[in-house]
Amino acid sequence: MERENAYIGPKLKTGIRSKLKTASHVMRVFLWGLGFASIFGGALMEVRAPHSHLQLLLMTFPLILATLDFFPKEENTGSGCLMWAALSSCLAGLYFMRAQDWAPVVAGVLFAIYFWAHSKPTGRPYQFMSAGSLLAGVLSLRFPWPNEQRCLLTLVGVGATAILQGAWIIIRYLQGDRPAEFLCPDDSANKSSDRGLLRFLHLIIGPIEHVQVFSPELESRIRARFQSEFRQLSDLEFDYLFSDGETFSIFRLVLILPAINVLLMWLKREVISLRDGCTFLIGFPVFISRNKNAFGYSSGLGVKFYTAFQDGTILVSKDYADGDIPSGPMIVKYAQKASISDTWAKHQERIVALEAEGKRVDRQTSFPVYAEISHKETAAW
Numbered sequence: 001m002e003r004e005n006a007y008i009g010p011k012l013k014t015g016i017r018s019k020l021k022t023a024s025h026v027m028r029v030f031l032w033g034l035g036f037a038s039i040f041g042g043a044l045m046e047v048r049a050p051h052s053h054l055q056l057l058l059m060t061f062p063l064i065l066a067t068l069d070f071f072p073k074e075e076n077t078g079s080g081c082l083m084w085a086a087l088s089s090c091l092a093g094l095y096f097m098r099a100q101d102w103a104p105v106v107a108g109v110l111f112a113i114y115f116w117a118h119s120k121p122t123g124r125p126y127q128f129m130s131a132g133s134l135l136a137g138v139l140s141l142r143f144p145w146p147n148e149q150r151c152l153l154t155l156v157g158v159g160a161t162a163i164l165q166g167a168w169i170i171i172r173y174l175q176g177d178r179p180a181e182f183l184c185p186d187d188s189a190n191k192s193s194d195r196g197l198l199r200f201l202h203l204i205i206g207p208i209e210h211v212q213v214f215s216p217e218l219e220s221r222i223r224a225r226f227q228s229e230f231r232q233l234s235d236l237e238f239d240y241l242f243s244d245g246e247t248f249s250i251f252r253l254v255l256i257l258p259a260i261n262v263l264l265m266w267l268k269r270e271v272i273s274l275r276d277g278c279t280f281l282i283g284f285p286v287f288i289s290r291n292k293n294a295f296g297y298s299s300g301l302g303v304k305f306y307t308a309f310q311d312g313t314i315l316v317s318k319d320y321a322d323g324d325i326p327s328g329p330m331i332v333k334y335a336q337k338a339s340i341s342d343t344w345a346k347h348q349e350r351i352v353a354l355e356a357e358g359k360r361v362d363r364q365t366s367f368p369v370y371a372e373i374s375h376k377e378t379a380a381w
Contacts, residue, residue: 034166111133133157248280250278295307313332317333331377332354
């Protein structure tokens with residue numbers, strides 16, 4: 001009997017801790033919205049009604065939440081932090097352009113994308129927050145206020161939609177609708193945050209289209225930029241095949257992160273040109289091995305090799321680390337710092353290993369085939 005009581009004690013203690021953790025996850029969205037709306041609501045009230053007692057009340061909520069450590073934490077995975085950092089960098093850039101008429105709408109769009117990116121891989125019901133954030137940005141334009149105040153109003157609206165969404169989540173949970181993330185929150189966050197980051201970045205930058213480069217002037221610039229890679233890959237029995245132009249809309253620059261990305265590519269001396277006046281084109285050389293079993297691709301980050309198999313499997317080897325960016329289904333990826341020759345040698349070994357499993361290499365070498373492989377490897381899933 002004593003042994004049984006000694007066993008029950010720790011079990012009960014663990015159960016209470018688990019329930020508290022589950023409760024904090026269920027209330028996460030509601031508390032985040034309450035704190036967020038209170039902070040920016042207080043800032044707006046300070047401008048619109050500086051002597052109002054409501055301002056003091058609004059500023060009290062974040063203090064209480066912070067004191068009691070009730071502020072919901074972002075997933076403590078690297079990707080969860082990176083996604084929030086990416087959003088913050090976009091908002092920081094937007095701050096310096098807050099006097100523009102479109103700034104409130106762009107703020108709403110950024111949060112709508114952020115919430116949608118979170119909801120897609122995790123299955124969290126954040127769709128209302130996405131729509132509400134977008135609506136908050138649009139409706140703020142109807143207020144005859146200075147544009148900075150409209151931006152604050154948009155952020156208050158973002159927090160308000162999170163409060164409503166959080167209240168709905170709590171009600172559904174009490175009614176018995178309990179998603180797996182509430183039962184095993186830590187495991188769910190770890191599995192989905194990487195995908196959430198990738199989806200968020202894809203939504204911000206927009207769709208990347210592949211076009212074959214035919215311009216002699218642009219091809220000449222690409223050859224000059226990557227002349228070292230041309231030489232090294234030629235020594236590894238690769239031939240130049242064509243140049244790939246990756247394109248995205250110039251209008252994406254207002255979302256800040258694409259502008260930062262273009263600046264970083266320019267600093268890496270990537271070949272950038274303006275196509276049709278409204279589309280950026282970044283040119284990269286594509287190579288093919290002489291036995292037609294692999295594409296080679298070079299960029300400012302380094303070189304990667306692609307091999308497609310007839311069952312849909314795609315083998316990718318990179319000579320640089322990519323921060324463990326998640327790979328989609330049927331993608332076998334290896335990425336670590338190494339020389340081009342060492343990476344190619346390892347890639348060949350992996351081809352042999354996969355062929356030993358019964359897979360057969362797809363040796364098609366047309367541009368559409370390459371573009372489809374590249375799209376599958378980089379697509380959000």
